[in-house]
Amino acid sequence: MGSPPMVTRNISTARLLGAAASTLALTAGATALPTGPAQAADTITAADQPYFAYYHLDQARAKGYTGQGVTIAILDGEVDTNAPELAGADITDKSPCTVTSSDQSKQHGTSVASILVARDYGIAPHAKLLTYRVSYAYAGDTAGADCKVADGNDKDDMPSLINTAINDGAQIISLSLTSTSSGNPSKWAIARAMAQDVIIVAGAGNQGKNQGDESYDRWSGVIGVSAIDTNGNWQDYSSWGEGVVSAAIGGPLKVRNYSNGQLEDVNGTSVSTPLVAGSLALARQKWPQATTNQLLQLLIHTGTNPDHTWNKYTGYGGVAPGAMVNTDPSQYPDENPLAVKEGGSSPTPDEVKQYTDGVVSPFEIAYDNSYTYRGLDENMIGDSRNPYPTHLGTSPRYHGK
Numbered sequence: 001m002g003s004p005p006m007v008t009r010n011i012s013t014a015r016l017l018g019a020a021a022s023t024l025a026l027t028a029g030a031t032a033l034p035t036g037p038a039q040a041a042d043t044i045t046a047a048d049q050p051y052f053a054y055y056h057l058d059q060a061r062a063k064g065y066t067g068q069g070v071t072i073a074i075l076d077g078e079v080d081t082n083a084p085e086l087a088g089a090d091i092t093d094k095s096p097c098t099v100t101s102s103d104q105s106k107q108h109g110t111s112v113a114s115i116l117v118a119r120d121y122g123i124a125p126h127a128k129l130l131t132y133r134v135s136y137a138y139a140g141d142t143a144g145a146d147c148k149v150a151d152g153n154d155k156d157d158m159p160s161l162i163n164t165a166i167n168d169g170a171q172i173i174s175l176s177l178t179s180t181s182s183g184n185p186s187k188w189a190i191a192r193a194m195a196q197d198v199i200i201v202a203g204a205g206n207q208g209k210n211q212g213d214e215s216y217d218r219w220s221g222v223i224g225v226s227a228i229d230t231n232g233n234w235q236d237y238s239s240w241g242e243g244v245v246s247a248a249i250g251g252p253l254k255v256r257n258y259s260n261g262q263l264e265d266v267n268g269t270s271v272s273t274p275l276v277a278g279s280l281a282l283a284r285q286k287w288p289q290a291t292t293n294q295l296l297q298l299l300i301h302t303g304t305n306p307d308h309t310w311n312k313y314t315g316y317g318g319v320a321p322g323a324m325v326n327t328d329p330s331q332y333p334d335e336n337p338l339a340v341k342e343g344g345s346s347p348t349p350d351e352v353k354q355y356t357d358g359v360v361s362p363f364e365i366a367y368d369n370s371y372t373y374r375g376l377d378e379n380m381i382g383d384s385r386n387p388y389p390t391h392l393g394t395s396p397r398y399h400g401k
Contacts, residue, residue, distance in 0.1 A: 042263065043084045043085065044084075044085045044114070044118075044120075044121070044254045044255075044256070044263065045120050045121065046058075046120050046121035048121075048254035049115075049121045049253060049254060050230050050249065050251075050252065051115075051123075051230075051248075051249040051253075051271075051275060052121050054230050054249055055123070055249075055275070055279075055321050055322070056322060057121075057123060057321075059322075060282060060321065060322070060325070061125075063325075065282045065285060065286060065321075065325050066124060066125050066126035066127070066282075066285070067116075067117075067123075067124025067125065067126050067127030067278065067281035067282055067284075067285055068126040068127070068285055069285055069288075070124065070127045070128070070171055070172065070281040070284045070285055071127070071128045071129075071130060071169050071170050071171050071172075072116060072117075072124065072127050072128070072129050072130070072170065072171070072172045072173075072174060072277060072278075072281055073094075073129075073130040073131070073132060073165035073168070073170035073172070073173045073174070074109070074112055074113060074116070074129065074130075074131055074132070074173075074174045074175075074176070074274070075132045075134050075158070075161045075162070075165070075173065075174075075175055075177070076105075076108060076109040076112050076113075076131065076132075076133070076134060076176060076177065077101040077102075077104070077105025077106050077107070077108045077109030077110075077133065077134070077136075077139075077141070078099075078100075078101035078105060078106045078109050078110070078131075078133055079091060079093065079106075079109045079110050079112075079113040079129075079131045080106055080109075080110045080256075080258070081093075083110055083114070083256060085114045085118040085119075085120060085121070085256075086110070086113060086114060086117070086118060086119075087119065088119045089113070089117040089118065089119060089122070089125070089129065090117065090126070090127070090128045090129060091113060091117065091129045091131060092128070092129070092130055092131070093131050093132075093133070094130045094131065094132055094164070094165070094168050095131070095132050095133040095156075096132070096147075096155045096156070096160070096161075096164050096367075097143065097144055097146040097147035097154075097155040097156055098143070098144030098146050098147065099133035099134070099135045099141060099142070099143050099144065099147065099156055100141060100142045100144075101133060101139075101141050102136075102139045102140035102141050103140075103257075103258035103259040104139045104140065104258075104259070105134075105136055105139050105140075105141050106258045107255060107256060107257055107258045107259075108176070108270065109131065109133070110255075110256060110258075111253065111255040111256070111266070111270070111271075112174070112176045112270060112273075112274050113129060113131065114255075115253070115271065115274040115275060115278070116129055116174070116274045116277065116278050116281075117129045122278070123274070123275055123278030123279065123281075123282070123321070124278040124281040124282060127278070127281050130165060130168055130169075130170055132161045132164065132165060133156065134156060134158070134161065134177065135147070135156045143156050151385065152366070153185050153366040153367070155367070157185070157366065158179050158186060158189075158216075159183075159185035159186045159188070159189040159366040159367075160185075160366045160367045162186075162189040162190070162193065162200070163189050163192065163365075163366055163367040163368045163369075164367050166189075166192060166193060166196060166198050166368075166370075167367070167368070167369045167370075170198060171197075171198060171199065171281075171284065172198070172199045172200075172201065172277050172280055172281055172284070173193070173198060173199070173200045173201070173277075174201050174273055174274050174277035175200065175201065175202040175203065175216050175273065176203050176269070176270035176271075176273045176274065177202075177203065177216075177270075178203065178205045178211065178214045178215045178216070179214070179215075179216055184364040185364055185365065185366040186219070187219070187346055187347050187351065188347070188355055188360055188364055188365055188366075188368075189366060189368070190219045190220065190221060190222065190347055191347040191351055191352045191354075191355040192355060192368055192370070192371075193221065194220065194221040194336065194339070194347070194352050195352055195355055195356045196370070197291070197292035197293075198292070199223065199277075199280055199292060199295070199296070200216065200219075200221065200222045200223065201222070201223045201225060201273055201274075201276050201277040201280070202215060202216035202217045202222050202223065202224055202225065202243075202273065203215065203217075203224075203225055203268075203269035203270055203272065203273040204217055204224050204225060204226045204227075204238060204239040204240060204241065204243070204244055204269050205238075205239035205269060206227075206237050206238065206239065206268050206269060207237075207239045208236050208237050208238065208239060209239055209240075210239065210240055210241040210312070211239035211240075211241060214239075215239065215241070215243060217241070217243030217244060217245070218241070218242075218243045218341075218345065219243075219345060219346065219347070220338060220339055220340065220341060220345040220346060220347050220348070220352075221336060221338050221339065221347075222243065222338070223245045223246055223276060223296070223299065223338070224241070224243035224244040224245050224246075224315065225244070225245070225246050225247060225248060225269055225272045225273045225276045225315075226238040226239065226240055226244050226246075226247045226269060226272065226313060226314055226315065227247065227248070227249070227250025227251075227267070227268065227269045227271070227272045228247045228248065228249060228250065228272075228314065228318050229249070229250070230249060232304065232318055234247065234313045234314050235250050235267070237250075237267065237268070238250060238269055238272075238313075239269070240312050240313045241312055242312060242341055242342040242343045242345075243341060243345070244312060244313065244314065244315040245299070245300070245315040245316060245338060246276050246299060246303060246314075246315045246316060246317070246318070246319050247272065247313075247314040247315060247317065247318045247319065248271075248272035248273075248275035248276050248279075248318060248319045249271065249272060249275060250267050250268055250269060250271050250272045251265065251266055251267030251268060251271045252265035252266065252267055253265065253266050253267070253271045275319065276299075276319045278321075279299075279319045279320075279321035279324055280295060280299065280324075282321050282324065282325055283295055283298060283299075283321075283324040283325060283329070286324075286325040287328065287329050287330075289330070290329040290330060291334045292336075293333075293334045293335055293336045293337075294329040294330065294332050294333075294334055295329055296336060296337055296338060297329060297332035297333065297335070297337055298324055298327060298329040298332060299316070299319065299324065300316045300337055301316075301327070301332060302319075302320045302323035302324050302327055303315065303316030303317030303318065303319070303320070304317035304318040304319075304320055305317030305318075310342070312342075339352075353397075357374065357395045357396055357397045358371070358372050358373055358374030358375065358391075358394070358395050359373075359374065359375040359376075359395050359397065360373075360375075361373075361375075361377070362380060362386045362387070362388045362390070363385065363386070365388065368388075371388050372388060372389040372390070372391060373386070373388050373389070373390045373391070374390075374391050374392070374393070374394040374395035374396075375392070375393075375395060376392060376393055376398075377392075378392065380392070
């Protein structure tokens with residue numbers, strides 16, 4: 001079944017929040033902060049990326065930990081698959097509509113992809129990468145007419161893209177961006193991810209403040225990521241808050257500047273986020289029998305904070321991919337440790353159950369090809385705006401013992 005068109009009675013506000021208020025981590029509010037002068041463009045290698053040595057990724061590769069068999073999705077700017085560093089990488093553009101990225105967004109998307117799957121220095125070089133273009137008007141991106149939906153979420157809105165990535169088989173979704181999207185379509189996309197064992201990793205942002213309302217890490221189940229340096233110290237440009245779960249090297253990262261053809265160094269949580277996502281891909285490869293909840297438990301129990309204690313700056317501490325592939329997660333309970341975050345979060349466990357029980361209004365679900373409405377609203381029958389299979393009164397909650 002293909003992705004159904006999203007139609008809803010209350011989506012126009014969510015669409016504005018989800019699209020117009022999303023921010024790439026490249027500018028004020030986002031993530032990649034230039035740190036050094038540009039140099040003539042050349043091939044970028046592992047020697048240029050401090051995180052490669054810090055995480056001993058040469059040893060991981062020697063032992064066969066490359067992310068083989070794992071599918072990762074990124075929602076970002078265009079990825080230049082012709083960049084030399086991405087030669088040979090398994091990358092497929094799955095964008096559901098036409099988005100033309102600016103040089104700024106193209107630099108960002110290509111850099112994030114290279115951290116994940118560049119054959120020379122990617123953390124998970126043999127993972128399959130699915131890419132979805134997000135449109136950022138502030139950066140000069142343009143979305144085609146085929147992205148627009150009259151009475152629903154646009155195809156390039158965040159909840160639409162999250163659901164599309166899940167439809168396409170993504171096991172891990174990496175978001176090196178911030179967004180104020182807080183409508184019901186976002187909530188139910190996150191609930192679906194939690195229910196269907198898809199891991200979402202999101203950058204905390206680069207505002208050096210509690211950015212809880214602007215980061216996807218405010219949602220239950222989402223791994224918020226802050227930035228540390230190669231000494232393991234939290235970086236003061238990194239945002240923080242109750243949603244932070246992990247931390248990773250924030251740079252410097254050598255990137256390709258598409259505006260001037262040069263290479264330059266950047267820092268930011270856009271760098272940190274794919275490093276955590278890639279570490280989870282290595283763990284997924286090593287421990288294929290582990291549940292997603294156990295992998296989340298593994299991330300927490302191997303964090304580098306003393307006794308793996310939590311704080312609002314680095315979560316449970318820096319990600320430790322070496323420890324993650326050497327620690328059997330089957331020892332941990334099959335329970336989502338992020339189901340309820342510090343201070344409370346949404347979707348709640350009951351809301352996740354509402355989704356799995358099929359009682360959420362179809363008008364609040366965006367491009368979810370797995371959803372069936374099983375509630376009691378007879379108006380859903382024959383409503384042309386409802387694109388989902390509808391079986392009234394069949395929800396498990398009506399037939400429990």
